[in-house]
Amino acid sequence: MAHQADWIADKSDLKLAEKGRRTGITFAEALDDTVTAATSRSAGGDNVFYIGDTKDKGREFIGYVAKFARAISAETSPVEEYLFEDQKPDGTTKYISSYRIRFASGFRVEALSSRPDNIRGLQGIVVIDEAAFHQDVRGVLDAVNALLIWGGKIRVISTHNGVLNPFNELILEARAGKVPFKIHRYPFELAVKNGLFRRVCQIKGEQWTAEGEQAWEERIRASYGVRTSAMRQELDAIPADQEGAALSRVQIEAVMRPGIPVLRFAAKDEFKNQSEASRTKDAKDWCDWRLAPILAKADRRLPHVFGVDFARSGDATAIIVMEISRALVRRTVLAVELRNMPFDQQREILFYIVDRLPKRQGGALDARGNGAYLAEKAAQRYGASVQEVQLSQSWYLTNMPAYLEAFGDGSLILPKDADILADHQALAYVNGYVKVPDDHRFKGSDGFTRHGDTAIAASLCYFASRQDAEIYAYTPATTDNAGGTMFEEPAGGGLIPDLRGGIF
Known part of the structure; x- marks a missing residue:
């Protein structure tokens, strides 16, 4: 689709995508990364490190890479599941469950299940997916900046998670010219315009119609009910008033x-x-x-x-x-x-x-x-x-x-x-x-x-x-009817114990 091609065509060292859900940007990034890892060093090849917000995201991403790798290279190794050795700031070591594909070029694509503490030690292209949902978004972004010293590149991809989230703050800083990220915006509406529903029909073996596309999009938006803030955030790439805010x-x-x-x-x-x-x-x-x-x-x-x-x-x-x-x-x-x-x-x-x-x-x-x-x-x-x-x-x-x-x-x-x-x-x-x-x-x-x-x-x-x-x-009653000093009559009527005795 056109927006996917637009993302791949941008070869900036620093680029960022604010997107609606299921718009295919992570899929397009997987294709670009597969080509990069399969390319020789002299032609611009490099290692790629994918960091998602969950282990399932890493597994899904490496699956995309494996599919593309089989299509472009006959010498690609199978997917390896291994433990990434990560050295923490205090000198201790932890192991992160990860996936890896090696290419004949000598480069590899690795999908890590969580953010490594020694992220500054990675060399290559770092892809941070669903950045707004990482536990320490700002820490991740600050750490990967060190990669630029050695010619690395950074790709930040995410749906929004509130106006106060560091992901949105990074976008505002980039638009203000404070950081050199190239900003791309891909809302769900654009993906539909570029043929998303046509792809859905193709996969399901159904006939595309304009009426069917309109009904499909309306049904997806209606599924959010009164959660219009959530709908705008997840589909239209418009950050909610607070992180994941339910109400505007x-x-x-x-x-x-x-x-x-x-x-x-x-x-x-x-x-x-x-x-x-x-x-x-x-x-x-x-x-x-x-x-x-x-x-x-x-x-x-x-x-x-x-x-x-x-x-x-x-x-x-x-x-x-x-x-x-x-x-x-x-x-x-x-x-x-x-x-x-x-x-x-x-x-x-x-x-x-x-x-x-x-x-x-x-x-x-x-x-x-x-x-x-x-x-x-x-x-x-x-x-x-x-x-x-x-x-x-x-x-x-x-x-x-x-x-x-x-x-x-x-x-x-x-x-x-x-x-x-x-x-x-x-x-x-x-x-x-x-x-x-x-x-x-x-x-x-x-x-x-x-x-x-x-x-x-x-x-x-x-x-x-x-x-x-x-x-x-x-039923309102007088203090006389209530029995003297033990009870008092409240302004709204009725009987309650006298508070001066300490019983409320």
Whole structure:
């Protein structure tokens, strides 16, 4: 195809391809590398080292080379599987599973299953495939630059993996003239125009038609559903807002509204050492000051749900409360973030909120690790309406698609807040499902580290809104009816224990 020929024709020392998936660039590179390794030194032959992001990629690449080698040379050796000896910086040695084909020219093509530490010691042409998905992209790129000293060449090929990925940064630097890479861009649309579907039909033994080609491309794009950011990244070579981002900034801001309260309570380190009564009083005073006026305004006609992403230190505990309108729009009415807050006070603050929710339909809490304590206490207090959620791969696969869909169908409203925006931008595709990557941390507007806290809490809240549950409500009563000082009447009605006694 024309774009494959264009890639092969460029003999630059440094060249880079940003591509859509299955556009055939790695296939074309394998052909070029086979010809290079089969050529004598005087005619420009050289060794080729292929470095993919997985062992399977290396096996696939060496298979392409073997196929081409049989077509151009009768003296090619069979594929050898061997252990590449790699010396680490500390002097120790590790062995990397690799594949190799030797040519009569004396050169070879090697496909390594992972990046060697002594990559600077390789001599020849280095091909880095799916560079954006290597664990240390910048380290790989910096290391292979040393090859240029001895006349080596570098080919970088990859689909995108976010605007903040070093692969995309390299492209921006090259386009700005800061590094001498020659940039090529091959989106899926171009490959289709150049005959990709014709090749598919040829292989399958089917008749090509323009209508069939259009339907085929539409079917592939439709398979992404609402994941338009992922589709543009994987097919159109347009990097997502974050590494593997599930939602674009535009999608998130479209569901945000001003005026929805976002409250933050960060406890000092010495707070946990205060007496239990003192800590309870401080938590109660903060609740009366900040939360009570907001909860008193909650629409008593509508069901309410809540979601909690737990953290004890480092990250924040996020509590999201939503009301469900008659049109089934989940509108956030309150977002609370608690930092460095002792377990008991997290429980007290959560109960203060949930006790005052009109028509409480249910809630969902992160029950992993230390979060199991708060989730269990909430389930004991509120019964079967509370879901104790283990945030596993299975849960993400089953429930995150519905939350993402809400950003496109108008059934979700979030607070207009920079940190909540950033939290949702952190949602990414990891091994085929959406979550906040475990190692993803960033600074919030208050200088504290964040880990997508409100995004997870909001997804749990949305999950709770989709569960079949009984709606709980309270009939307002006076303090006299409640029995004097043991109980107090919250602003929204109902009875809760007097907080001054330390029982929340």
